[in-house]
Amino acid sequence: MIDNPVIFYSASVFIILFALLCLFAKNVVYSLLSSIVVFFFGALFFYVLGSEYNAIIQAAIYGFAVPVLIGLSIMFGGGKTNVKSKRTLSLFLPLCAGIFILAFIYLIMMSLVIMPDTFNPSDVLQVNSFDTIRTFARALFIEYVWAFELVSLLLTIVIAGLGMLGVHRHRGLKRSRGGEK
Amino acid sequence: MEITxxxxxxxxxxxFLIGLLGSVLVKNVIKVLIxxxxxxxxxxxxxxxxxAFCDNIRFDGYIISLFYVGIGAVELAVALYLFYLMYQKKESDNIEKFSDL
Structure with a gap:
């Protein structure tokens, strides 16, 4: 674990700013680019917290694969992405203020409930890369093997289902074109 | 200053709250998914x-977050495919027009 306030605070400011920009940018492409930055800063947080494996997975899937999917959806959407909403603008400032007030109340309550000295990472945590990977392997293939297999099955079903939907739709389009001729 | x-x-x-705000207020389907x-x-x-702070033996949180990444990617893929199909019907990405799903 990296206990550096400069990294933490700068990453926090950037992740919050880009998350807000992601929601309230007018162009959805800017939202997509901001979301990439948010996901990469999320991976940075995982790395700082001592979980390199999760950071790599987060950066690979949410930093590269998911933006490609969303970008393809924007391309198929034809670029008509501006949705004007007066309600959004009128509620933006009070809701943001409410979020920050709630978050500060939560922080104060948590710091009152749990004493900071209870969880001192330098006393309880001895993490290095080899131990983390070994723990992951043990958990995935022994303790959580059923969950692992279920997730694998779910991924397979989704891929097969999307393929089937695409094939059916392609056949339907062919039939309708044949009927028109 | 120590980071706790x-x-x-x-x-x-x-x-979480920013995401909640966006999923409630924003009308664009892709922004809602983001x-x-x-x-x-x-x-x-x-x-x-x-x-990292409380579980120094089994690292259950790491494993759960790993599963979340897989499930989240699947959920996003399915949602984007549904969006694509609905967009072809409605010719719009406004979420209010998808109410007759």
């Missing part, structure tokens, strides 16, 4: 934080 567990939990909470992913990122940061 609450700092990370606070960031996770902020991300907001849901931001909410999940906040939850994931909380899992990793608790695993």
């Amino acid at each position: 567990m609450y700092h990370y939990l606070f960031i996770g909470l902020l991300l 907001s849901i992913e931001i909410m999940l990122l906040g939850v994931n940061i909380n899992f990793i934080t608790f695993a």
Whole structure:
């Protein structure tokens, strides 16, 4: 674990700013680019917290694969992405203020409930890369093997289902074109 | 100044609330999906934080967050395919026009 306030605070400011920009940018492409930055800063947080494996997975899937999917959806959407909403603008400032007030109340309550000295990472945590990977392997293939297999099955079903939907739709389009001729 | 567990939990909470705000207020389907992913990122940061600070033996939070990444990617793929199909019918990405799903 990296206990550096400069990294933490700068990453926090950037992740919050880009998350807000992601929601309230007018162009959805800017939202997509901001979301990439948010996901990469999320991976940075995982790395700082001592979980390199999760950071790599987060950066690979949410930093590269998911933006490609969303970008393809924007391309198929034809670029008509501006949705004007007066309600959004009128509620933006009070809701943001409410979020920050709630978050500060939560922080104060948590710091009152749990004493900071209870969880001192330098006393309880001895993490290095080899131990983390070994723990992951043990958990995935022994303790959580059923969950692992279920997730694998779910991924397979989704891929097969999307393929089937695409094939059916392609056949339907062919039939309708044949009927028109 | 020492960085404690609450700092990370606070960031996770902020991300969750920002995602919640976006998924409630924004009308664009793709932005709603991105907001849901931001909410999940906040939850994931909380899992990793608790695993790093409180669980020094089994690292359950790391494993759960790993499963979340897989499930989240699947959910996003299915949602984007549904969006693509609905967009072809409605010719719009406004979520209010998808109410007769």
